[in-house]
Amino acid sequence: MFKPEMLPELSHRWKAIQKEMIRKGADGCLLADNVNLFYVADRVYSGYFYLPKEGNPLFFVKRPIGLEGENVFYIRKPEQIAEIVLQQGITLPQTLMLELDELPYNDIVRLQSIFHPTETLNATTAVRSVRAIKSEYEIGQMRHSARLHAACYAQVPKLYKPGMTDIDFSIEIERLFRRQGALGHFRVFGQSMELFMGSVIAGNNADNPSPYDFAMGGGGLHNLLPVSTNGSVMMPGTTVMVDMGGTFTAYMSDMTRVFSIGRVSPLAYKAHQVALEIQSNIEALAKPGIATSDLYNRAIELVKKYELLPYFMGHSQQAGFIGHGIGIQINESPVLAPRSKDELKEGHIFALEPKFVIPGVGAVGIENSFAVHKTGIEKLTVLNEEIIEL
């Protein structure tokens, strides 16, 4: 099922979920979402993971064949789970946690009809809160992703040729990422947000509003996927913002760098410097215990001081956050937003992305991934942060 050396790490995760279960009053937790299965089993499989509030978990596998290990049971359908749980001497749960924000309605109803819990609690929020606190192992995985992410970005200028379209440029960046080991598949929480590998946004395409709560939009190539490149030729005096998902490990780093075709307007350089100033201000403030809304508010203060509010986090449509937790998905807890109730905790990993859209020029700003330690934050994505002329 999983490599023996992963047992301490996985065991730590199971215990953290059990702690959350006990806090909420749940007797059992059944998971089926791919991301959550990976989190608790170190692999995606078709099936279920059942965790009682005490003791070891049970793994119910439909596919693939050949998984072995303690408490691994092959099933054809979820109706077999209850019987196997009882056979293991485990009482069926009265209060059951299921992934209410992840599994389709009919799947939840089917699982409820198997267990007949007197109460169903939300495993989505519980497991997301556990996943938000990364272990040393997970921070190590993220560091590895971040290092490869930065190494790719260092190569980006070599890929540019004058007269290129944004999509031609994006395709070469995608290839660079894949050759560096990126899995490619972009993981977002919430079924409606879709993106292919990341965003490459040139010039005024930055001002095309997105249907999603992404920091920057882009019109996209098709109404089916209306984000990122729209086929624009990259023109002198404009920027191109590269914001790819760092899918080099299971832990997605998030990082943005801005390139320009020749020089850009003074306003664009000014806004970029303000983004860097916001970042360094937040780096100075950020430590366990601080409210993420305070970090957001600090950013807004600076934006107002420099009179850049109309351009901050978009121009025609503005995003309402400046950062977000990252992990197996690109949008984990915490969120750095004005009404967020989150506070930074040791083990959080988040992306901070103060950005501006300057009409006629494009997007400027910065994004880096940070890990929260006892005394402050560690920048994981280290690379030149100025606007790089192509």
Add this chain to the structure above:
Amino acid sequence: MFKPEMLPELSHRWKAIQKEMIRKGADGCLLADNVNLFYVADRVYSGYFYLPKEGNPLFFVKRPIGLEGENVFYIRKPEQIAEIVLQQGITLPQTLMLELDELPYNDIVRLQSIFHPTETLNATTAVRSVRAIKSEYEIGQMRHSARLHAACYAQVPKLYKPGMTDIDFSIEIERLFRRQGALGHFRVFGQSMELFMGSVIAGNNADNPSPYDFAMGGGGLHNLLPVSTNGSVMMPGTTVMVDMGGTFTAYMSDMTRVFSIGRVSPLAYKAHQVALEIQSNIEALAKPGIATSDLYNRAIELVKKYELLPYFMGHSQQAGFIGHGIGIQINESPVLAPRSKDELKEGHIFALEPKFVIPGVGAVGIENSFAVHKTGIEKLTVLNEEIIEL
């Protein structure tokens, strides 16, 4: 909201859904899934689509800003929908269709608490049955995807260099697809099946079982995405099966061709020829009215006649189908499987993929996309079908 020239096409789709609603006894249908929104609005947006059983639909948009048109209403939250529906002189539905197999449990519960329907029916199955019957416009889109798909595959041999790994080969094929206009994003129905762009499966990696109900597996590069390439060097005497998603329009063509490094074993060539014979048998049989299980059974008869059953649709783990509907998603109706209740209908588009895994050699076989017309089927993905030596 949508281009005026799309109105007849969209209007035809709305009426087809209304017909299904009346057949099932639904007064209203509310959709929110991206694929379904695209189907009814010709674009993905963040929001909802409400269709009463008679008359025109209402479009409820959260993002992006700037969508205009008849019956387009901007909302912040779904709770505003009911009031707007009433303001339009439409009675609130007693029997409401919601996407019970697509939306998360909590989303459905929230929508139910807005409309208080006496009964909730499943919009997922209803809209999937409508989406299965493609219009001339949709067949045209699929033909366009299929043509570009075939044009890419014709270039694949040029990408091969001796000693390449499967992933290096895959990356060059991905780039070729993207340069030909592929959107990249692979759309699968059912939240758990994940794949990046498609499968490139070399040699014995074909025998690595998949967690998903895909025809062929592949071990993958990571436990997070355990399908397709696993880093194998492509060796003389083995095959590489290329099965990419044709995401050139909103309608995904599906097509597989097999390449070999030098010559392969007689058993592999024999199995490949049997796959082609299965295909030509099914082409002769397939027309509106035939049970898809009969097509499956015809395939199995031939496989048995040639004593190839242990290799058919996988070796260590076998898939239980030989074809599947395609459209905006890669797995639409109908399915060509032994217990399927589907029959072919005019307007169906399906992929037929008889394949074998030959231990020590790899995967062989064929996959093409077909449209069902009044008198028979049309092959959309036209290209040399033999094993092509690299």
